Amino acid sequence: MLAVRRVTRYTFLKRTHPVIYTRRAHKFLPLRTASQRRSLQTQLHLKMTAHVSCNVPKDKHDEHAFRRSDSATSIVHLKRAPFKITVIGSGNWGTTIAKVIAENTALHSHIFAPEVRMWVFDEKIGDENLTDIINTRHQNVKYLPKIDLPHNLVADPDLLHSIKGADILVFNIPHQFLPNIVKQLQGHVAPHVRAISCLKGFELGSKGVQLLSSYVTDELGIQCGALSGANLAPEVAKEHWSETTVAYQLPKDYQGDGKDVDHKILKLLFHRPYFHVNVIDDVAGISIAGALKNVVALACGFVEGMGWGNNASAAIQRLGLGEIIKFGRMFFPESKVETYYQESAGVADLITTCSGGRNVKVATYMAKTGKSALEAEKELLNGQSAQGIITCREVHEWLQTCELTQEYPLFEAVYQIVYNNVRMEDLPEMIEELDIDDE
Numbered sequence: 001m002l003a004v005r006r007v008t009r010y011t012f013l014k015r016t017h018p019v020i021y022t023r024r025a026h027k028f029l030p031l032r033t034a035s036q037r038r039s040l041q042t043q044l045h046l047k048m049t050a051h052v053s054c055n056v057p058k059d060k061h062d063e064h065a066f067r068r069s070d071s072a073t074s075i076v077h078l079k080r081a082p083f084k085i086t087v088i089g090s091g092n093w094g095t096t097i098a099k100v101i102a103e104n105t106a107l108h109s110h111i112f113a114p115e116v117r118m119w120v121f122d123e124k125i126g127d128e129n130l131t132d133i134i135n136t137r138h139q140n141v142k143y144l145p146k147i148d149l150p151h152n153l154v155a156d157p158d159l160l161h162s163i164k165g166a167d168i169l170v171f172n173i174p175h176q177f178l179p180n181i182v183k184q185l186q187g188h189v190a191p192h193v194r195a196i197s198c199l200k201g202f203e204l205g206s207k208g209v210q211l212l213s214s215y216v217t218d219e220l221g222i223q224c225g226a227l228s229g230a231n232l233a234p235e236v237a238k239e240h241w242s243e244t245t246v247a248y249q250l251p252k253d254y255q256g257d258g259k260d261v262d263h264k265i266l267k268l269l270f271h272r273p274y275f276h277v278n279v280i281d282d283v284a285g286i287s288i289a290g291a292l293k294n295v296v297a298l299a300c301g302f303v304e305g306m307g308w309g310n311n312a313s314a315a316i317q318r319l320g321l322g323e324i325i326k327f328g329r330m331f332f333p334e335s336k337v338e339t340y341y342q343e344s345a346g347v348a349d350l351i352t353t354c355s356g357g358r359n360v361k362v363a364t365y366m367a368k369t370g371k372s373a374l375e376a377e378k379e380l381l382n383g384q385s386a387q388g389i390i391t392c393r394e395v396h397e398w399l400q401t402c403e404l405t406q407e408y409p410l411f412e413a414v415y416q417i418v419y420n421n422v423r424m425e426d427l428p429e430m431i432e433e434l435d436i437d438d439e
């Protein structure tokens with residue numbers, strides 16, 4: 001805000017021949033073009049309305065509106081800006097989200113440090129390191145082939161080095177690897193750091209069933225929100241239009257507008273013309289929906305593999321949505337029912353995953369070949385994961401602890417098919433009335 005006052009004072013002094021003082025060049029520069037003058041007018045307006053920080057434009061679907069917003073905020077020196085971002089993970093979705101973020105940090109370079117670090121679980125591709133390939137050819141040839149990545153996205157195989165100086169950590173790895181990552185990060189993350197989890201799954205431990213964002217908060221002592229939506233990574237990477245939901249709650253030590261991560265900053269970080277973001281508070285709702293739709297997608301895959309058609313798939317999705325909402329209300333009463341049908345993270349994600357996601361592909365393959373879930377995952381996905389396989393086990397174990405498996409017949413049927421070789425053909429009967437000896 002101080003910077004704005006200084007600039008506006010100087011510009012008022014030279015009103016007839018407007019100039020602007022730029023801190024970067026340490027000098028006055030004339031405002032030659034109409035767009036520069038319009039930008040100045042915006043700054044004056046912002047000063048007068050005492051609202052200068054990171055103004056998200058009303059026209060949320062317009063790239064140019066975001067560019068205007070960026071120029072309007074370009075001289076605001078936030079206390080902690082520019083925010084430095086690290087993406088932890090470089091798989092199919094990890095690389096896609098890192099691409100989205102790097103495009104935005106380059107665009108809003110006074111709010112975000114343009115360079116984005118992406119931690120890579122390194123591996124050899126032929127005789128080259130994947131990290132080196134990403135940094136030289138700017139493609140993740142294994143997990144997101146044929147997609148050009150921005151040059152300000154830097155792959156880093158050293159986890160602790162990759163998070164050095166970061167203000168925002170974006171977690172994006174298959175969730176079975178999260179505990180090990182978090183363990184390595186403990187003691188290296190300052191409390192002012194904020195985080196977003198793009199993971200879909202749960203943590204099942206001594207605290208019972210936990211949201212992954214809560215797990216990050218508990219283990220690292222930092223505020224963590226979530227991003228979840230109908231977002232098959234290959235489509236988002238190709239910049240085909242889609243929507244997503246980001247959920248974040250301001251922490252108790254929130255530093256204030258323009259000085260800390262909030263809904264406006266998160267929108268600027270994730271929103272693209274091809275990736276529309278709605279930011280809400282309901283972290284639990286979007287996380288539960290994102291985790292459990294992977295279990296429902298496995299059931300849809302069984303149905304598809306057996307050739308039962310669209311009606312059967314719709315029936316599975318209807319029942320699945322009911323169990324998702326019930327699970328949320330029962331174990332996470334803070335989640336809101338409307339999130340499941342109003343947000344991309346709810347029913348829209350269920351539909352897209354059940355139509356074309358990896359979980360449905362793996363389950364279809366299981367039905368067609370008789371192979372196990374893990375065999376199917378290995379043969380089909382080239383190192384990627386189908387999270388439903390792990391999540392259905394976590395859900396089963398939790399429900400069993402609570403003696404509530406019979407309340408969730410679809411989730412339980414998926415678990416029994418995947419882990420106990422129960423026949424897929426029995427699915428309708430199991431959903432109607434579950435009668436399985438779990439011993």
Ligand SMILES: NC(=O)C1=CN([C@@H]2O[C@H](COP(=O)(O)OP(=O)(O)OC[C@H]3O[C@@H](n4cnc5c(N)ncnc54)[C@H](O)[C@@H]3O)[C@@H](O)[C@H]2O)C=CC1
Nearest residue numbers: 090091092093094121172173174177199200232233384385
């Ligand atoms: N791919 C997609 O379309 C979407 C995925 N998600 C969610 O995003 C999360 C991340 O998924 P993806 O990026 O698709 O991952 P992925 O399924 O592509 O997994 C492969 C990644 O796991 C890494 N990895 C392998 N072993 C590891 C280890 N021991 N420790 C750490 N990392 C290891 C690999 O290096 C690679 O980066 C998941 O929770 C997924 O459910 C959410 C929306 C869309």
Ligand SMILES: O=C(CO)COP(=O)(O)O
Nearest residue numbers: 229230231232357358359
């Ligand atoms: O979460 C996803 C889409 O939103 C991706 O689903 P799959 O992991 O089944 O591909």
